[in-house]
Amino acid sequence: xxxxxxxxxxxxxxxxxxxxxxxxxxxxxxxxxxxxxxxxxxxxxxxxxxxxxxxxxxxxxxxxxxxxxxxxxxxxxxxxxxxxxxxxxxxxxxxxxxxxxxxxxxxxxxxxxxxxxxxxxxxxxxxxxxxxxxxxxxxxxxxxxxxxxxxxxxxxxxxxxxxxxxxxxxxxxxxxxxxxxxxxxxxxxxxxxxxxxxxxxxxxxxxxxxxxxxxxxxxxxxxxxxxxxxx
Amino acid sequence: xxxxxxxxxxxxxxxxxxxxxxxxxxxxxxxxxxxxxxxxxxxxxxxxxxxxxxxxxxxxxxxxxxxxxxxxxxxxxxxxxxxxxxxxxxxxxxxxxxxxxxxxxxxxxxxxxxxxxxxxxxxxxxxxxxxxxxxxxxxxxxxxxxxxxxxxxxxxxxxxxxxxxxxxxxxxxxxxxxxxxxxxxxxxxxxxxxxxxxxxxxxxxxxxxxxxxxxxxxxxxxxxxxxxxxxxxxxxxxxxxxxxxxxxxxxxxxxxxxxxxxxxxxxxxxxxxxxxxxxxxxxxxxxxxxxxxxx
Numbered sequence: 409x410x411x412x413x414x415x416x417x418x419x420x421x422x423x424x425x426x427x428x429x430x431x432x433x434x435x436x437x438x439x440x441x442x443x444x445x446x447x448x449x450x451x452x453x454x455x456x457x458x459x460x461x462x463x464x465x466x467x468x469x470x471x472x473x474x475x476x477x478x479x480x481x482x483x484x485x486x487x488x489x490x491x492x493x494x495x496x497x498x499x500x501x502x503x504x505x506x507x508x509x510x511x512x513x514x515x516x517x518x519x520x521x522x523x524x525x526x527x528x529x530x531x532x533x534x535x536x537x538x539x540x541x542x543x544x545x546x547x548x549x550x551x552x553x554x555x556x557x558x559x560x561x562x563x564x565x566x567x568x569x570x571x572x573x574x575x576x577x578x579x580x581x582x583x584x585x586x587x588x589x590x591x592x593x594x595x596x597x598x599x600x601x602x603x604x605x606x607x608x609x610x611x612x613x614x615x616x617x618x619x620x621x622x623x624x625x626x627x628x629x630x631x632x633x634x635x636x637x638x639x
Numbered sequence: 640x641x642x643x644x645x646x647x648x649x650x651x652x653x654x655x656x657x658x659x660x661x662x663x664x665x666x667x668x669x670x671x672x673x674x675x676x677x678x679x680x681x682x683x684x685x686x687x688x689x690x691x692x693x694x695x696x697x698x699x700x701x702x703x704x705x706x707x708x709x710x711x712x713x714x715x716x717x718x719x720x721x722x723x724x725x726x727x728x729x730x731x732x733x734x735x736x737x738x739x740x741x742x743x744x745x746x747x748x749x750x751x752x753x754x755x756x757x758x759x760x761x762x763x764x765x766x767x768x769x770x771x772x773x774x775x776x777x778x779x780x781x782x783x784x785x786x787x788x789x790x791x792x793x794x795x796x797x798x799x800x801x802x803x804x805x806x807x808x809x810x811x812x813x814x815x816x817x818x819x820x821x822x823x824x825x826x827x828x829x830x831x832x833x834x835x836x837x838x839x840x841x842x843x844x845x846x847x848x849x850x851x852x853x854x855x856x857x858x859x860x861x862x863x864x865x866x867x868x869x870x871x872x873x874x875x876x877x878x879x880x881x882x883x884x885x886x887x888x889x890x891x892x893x894x895x896x897x898x899x900x901x902x903x904x905x906x907x908x909x910x911x912x913x914x915x916x917x918x919x920x921x922x923x924x925x926x927x928x929x930x931x932x933x934x
Contacts, residue, residue: 458842480931481846488844500836502652514645515845563843 409471409489409566409598410436411457416466418452418622426452428622430466434600436566439593441609442602444619450602451495453619454569457600458490459483470567488516491560491597493570497552499544505555506531506540509562516563530558534588550581557588567598574605586612649853653829654860661861664825668865669872671818672907676873678807679903684893685800691892692796695789696723698762698770700777704730708782709758715780716762721769726761730754757784767793815910819918822862826854826922834930841931847924854923855916862915863908870904 413432419425427449434440442450455461456468459475468475473486499508506527513523531537534554539547544555553573560568570589574582586608593599603609609616618626654661700716702708709727717725728736733756738748762777764770770790778786830837840850877900884891 460842483931484841484844484846486844487842492842498835498839500839512843515840515843515849517849520644559843 410434410469411567411598411600412467412469413453413456414467414469416456416463416468418449418456418461419464425622427456427463427619430624432617432624432627434598436598437593437596439590439599439614440601441614441616442600442619443604443609443616445604447621448619449622450619451571452622454492454571454600454602457567457569458487458492484516488563489566491563491565491568493553493556493560493568493573495572495575497544497556499552499555499559501544504541504543505536505547508544508555509558512559512562518563526562530562533591534558550577550584553577553581553585554588557585557592561592561597565597567600568592570599570601572603572605573601574603574608579607582608583611646849646853646856650856650860653833653853653857657825657829657832660825660828661857664821664861665865665868667821668818668862668911669869671814672866672869672911673872675811675814675910676869676900676903676907677876678810679906680873680877680894680899682800682804682807683899683903685796685803687894688892689793689796689800692789692793696764696767696770698764698774698777698786698788700760700762700783701757701785701787702760702782703784704758709760712760712777712780712782716760716773716777719773719776721765721773722762723765724763726763728759728761730756730758733757733759815914818862818865818911819914822858822915822918823922825861826858826919827926829857830854830923830926834926837927838930841927847927847931850927851920851923855919858915858919858922859912860915862911862913862918864911866907866911867904870900870907873904873907874900 411432411434413430416427416430416432417425418427430453442453444450452461456463456475457470459468459478462476470486470490473482475486478486500511503511509527509530510523513526518526528537531540534557536551536554536558539551544552547555557570557573560570568589573589574585577585582605589599589601590612616626616628617624618628700712702712709729713725713727716722731754734748734754737756741748762773764773767790770788774786774788774790777783837850841847874897878897881893881895881897884893885895
């Protein structure tokens with residue numbers, strides 16, 4: 409699934425401009441870093457893709473769907489194709505690791521047996537099998553992040569959006585997470601990673617889109633980007 | 640199957656997570672539906688009493704103690720088209736009837752030196768609605784000392800019945816509104832406690848109806864369970880009330896068939912289910928609609 413932004417402006421009341429006149433195209437299966445300082449509009453851009461927000465001006469298209477025009481009952485179906493990894497993980501504290509991953513499958517009506525099978529696959533892939541019966545507070549930050557990724561990929565989405573997936577993690581754990589994201593991308597999932605972690609952007613070269621004060625100031629194809637200071 | 644399984648598990652989670660609140664809601668529902676059921680039974684019994692009394696077609700005209708007077712009144716009474724039969728009850732016959740009615744206590748009558756009972760003419764009218772007219776005609780006769788008929792009592796009972804019905808309607812509305820409010824708030828608390836979870840569910844592609852369903856099921860369960868328990872309580876208390884009233888007020892004619900409680904109970908359970916459904920749907924859908932609205 410590809411993502412297109414055509415002249416998108418997002419303004420919050422009274423007159424805060426979060427994004428301004430963004431033209432952008434992310435193709436199916438691409439890996440894109442979305443970089444920029446805090447408040448540059450990265451999260452707003454991701455929230456426009458999931459249609460948590462609608463653009464004030466312009467058009468956001470996901471696949472063939474103009475997200476402004478999508479009917480509310482079809483929105484659920486669109487979202488089933490988009491996995492989201494939140495900055496603060498947002499795991500459900502009352503559910504165990506495997507229940508957190510079961511949950512996203514159950515809510516879209518996946519049959520019980522398939523849920524079990526898929527959860528086991530995901531846990532295996534993330535190296536979380538031994539932690540499956542623990543609650544989020546009983547595992548480390550890196551493990552929580554992996555659970556969050558597992559939850560996002562459990563329904564095999566076409567697009568995976570990750571908001572600061574290495575935010576509070578040390579370099580080793582960040583490396584682990586990046587390896588994981590790369591392997592997910594290798595299986596054909598379009599990946600958009602919002603980050604201001606200079607280390608991962610420099611270490612794992614991919615296409616980089618840079619935002620500042622809501623404007624797209626740079627769009628460098630894979631390998632051409634060189635960071636020039638703090639992201 | 641997976642969806643259904645999840646919904647049932649989620650409903651159970653909702654009930655157990657706020658078990659104290661769920662218990663309180665059930666207790667309130669029981670109290671409210673018991674009150675509603677008791678009011679309905681009271682109204683039904685009052686109406687039954689009115690109908691029974693109204694159905695009595697007999698007018699008792701007490702006449703001066705002379706054979707001539709008895710004959711005059713009887714002749715006059717039978718001349719009306721609306722009268723089906725007339726029977727003269729002498730003072731002696733009246734005493735015999737009293738003895739028969741008193742049963743074991745009849746010996747007490749023997750202690751009386753003379754018969755205190757007046758003779759009367761028993762007039763049977765064709766329809767209950769004729770009773771008042773005939774009674775008014777009879778009382779104008781100089782030979783008649785007093786007229787007693789059920790219509791007079793029925794009229795008074797009718798007034799009481801109307802008042803009780805209105806009062807019950809108020810009780811019904813106020814009680815159901817309280818039950819609805821308690822249920823609405825219980826569900827709303829449940830929804831707010833899980834607002835993060837709900838937003839995540841919507842974000843991963845759960846449909847609104849999927850999110851709302853466990854709350855609706857919770858509301859339906861609480862409402863129905865509350866109503867069902869109140870029916871149980873009503874069944875036992877109605878039985879006890881009947882036994883007590885039959886002993887202390889044997890002449891009172893009440894609805895003794897306890898099936899009436901089951902009929903009222905069915906209405907209550909249906910009301911509990913509907914109130915639970917409507918309130919929980921309103922509480923949950925309002926929040927979910929707002930949560931799923933894009934900015």
